[in-house]
Amino acid sequence: MRVGIPRERLVGEKRVAATPESVRQLAGLGLDVAIESGAGASAGHADAEYAEAGAEVVAALDLRGIDLLAHVRPLHPVTAAGLPSGAMTVGLASPSTELPTVRALTDARITAFALELVPRISRAQSMDALTSQALVTGYRCVLEAAIRFPRFFPLYMTAAGTIPPAKVLVLGAGVAGLQAIGTAKRLGARVSANDIRPASADEVASMGGTFIRLDLEGAEASGGYARELTADRGALQRELLAPHVADADVLITTAAVPGRRAPLLVTRGMVAGMKSGSVVVDMAAESGGNVEGSLPGEDVAVATADGAGEVTVVGLKDAASAMAADASRLYAKNVANFIALLVPRADGEVLPDFDDEVVAGACLTHDGEVWHAPTAEALAALATARAVPRESEDTEDTEEGVG
Structure with missing residues (x-):
């Protein structure tokens, strides 16, 4: 199966979802890794390092040819819609604030795993991206204070x-x-x-x-x-x-x-x-x-x-992005460890076991449904709000019709 690593598009984001070290880990699971050229540059990793680790460096990812997309920032709805039905994503999703993307993931029948939803249990500590990135952020807070x-x-x-x-x-x-x-x-x-x-x-x-x-x-x-x-x-x-x-x-x-x-x-x-x-x-x-x-x-x-x-x-x-090298080192390891949980055998076949509490807990969307209850409720509330016209809107329509 083919794992894609994009270059993060959000202005100011310097982290990357894979390092040469984590690429080797993924390759050891039997996965093919494609990484977008320049994806790791801001984190201190040249394209040649990724190629040496076994990744294919491409000018741009062909989303239709990706089985699993690993990312840092929440995906844009257009990116989610561009993935093939049945594909998987692993990364930070911010579901409470990225409802359009969640809707796009469900419409495209993508199985999305949000790392911020990983259960806080000892077995999942190595996949806890919130903890690893908070470590970086807490350190940065003091540096920002000290220089001022x-x-x-x-x-x-x-x-x-x-x-x-x-x-x-x-x-x-x-x-x-x-x-x-x-x-x-x-x-x-x-x-x-x-x-x-x-x-x-x-x-x-x-x-x-x-x-x-x-x-x-x-x-x-x-x-x-x-x-x-x-x-x-x-x-x-x-x-x-x-x-x-x-x-x-x-x-x-x-x-x-x-x-x-x-x-x-x-x-x-x-x-x-x-x-x-x-x-x-x-x-x-x-x-x-x-x-x-x-x-x-x-x-x-x-x-x-x-x-x-x-x-x-x-x-x-x-x-965390301001310290992209170490933040990416930690984050990429979180991503690789989670993907390893999805690969029961070292043959490159990704088979999520939804009986596993870590896999099920981190699942945001699957097979056209939202698995994370609070996000599902937020989407339902949003749909209801849009379906019920406001009194002021009715008044405006009436006035325009009369005019």
């Missing part, structure tokens, strides 16, 4: 005086948050963190951070993810966090609820209460933002409450 912060991170005791360590506060202690804590700690900062999951306290301590306990009931969903708070509890959380935010020199927010808009953790007023020169990095800026007013890919200056200075709010965008 006008002071040192570590403590320095010199003949000219003592420079105190920066105080870094991390909100959200998932994989990205823990990586941010560890990175800031290695840079010498004094680090504290908070998460609405009480079980995170031990993990924060293991990375060298101090866990901030709020008088707030924990909220943990299945799979170890955080559960979205109600509006009232969200407001209470912000109120309790406000003094800790004001005391921080650097604030890094990494909170996310899969498939939902990122929770608002920090208001503009809380940012204004920080010291002049402080830096805020919002990792969730692309999914709505943990920080009010943050913009993906932009630095926003917020005046301090006393009007004497500014706080810089950094909205991250394409954070």
Whole structure:
């Protein structure tokens, strides 16, 4: 069977779904790999490396000749529609925000596997792309803060005086948050963190951070993810966090609820209460933002409450892509490991076993149906909304008819 690796088209995306190392792994499964010329260039891999690893380098992928398409970013509906019926895809799909693509996949009868749906169980850790990419993003958050912060991170005791360590506060202690804590700690900062999951306290301590306990009931969903708070509890959380935010020199927010808009953790007023020169990095800026007013890919200056200075709010965008070499190394291994699960024998035949909880859990669409229940419900709701005309639309049609 033929596996296709495209060159990612989204502006700013530098990752690739296969490296020469993962191509060798796929070839060892008996699969033929075709990769689009230049696909790995931004991640540090030349076409010649892929050819040496056993891949066929092509000027452009012939989608009709692909049995399985491995990708990084969600597919465009046109790409999904261009695949032959019965083909498979493996990659990040963002089903909650890419409903047109999901519809195109079902219409084309494509079996699509979304890596963000891989169950969080020990057997599937090597396929968990959300975790591998969060590792990269959490590290990047601290680097972005450090280059903008006008002071040192570590403590320095010199003949000219003592420079105190920066105080870094991390909100959200998932994989990205823990990586941010560890990175800031290695840079010498004094680090504290908070998460609405009480079980995170031990993990924060293991990375060298101090866990901030709020008088707030924990909220943990299945799979170890955080559960979205109600509006009232969200407001209470912000109120309790406000003094800790004001005391921080650097604030890094990494909170996310899969498939939902990122929770608002920090208001503009809380940012204004920080010291002049402080830096805020919002990792969730692309999914709505943990920080009010943050913009993906932009630095926003917020005046301090006393009007004497500014706080810089950094909205991250394409954070993992900014470290394309290692992000691709990890992601490509996730992809290859998942594909290996679909190949029961080393003969190149891809035969998904839907009795396997990992395969079934990651399946987004199959045989013209949406397997992921929340996405199916969202598509049904969208179809219903389109089928019911709004009163204002009826009025406009009447007026035009009369005129």
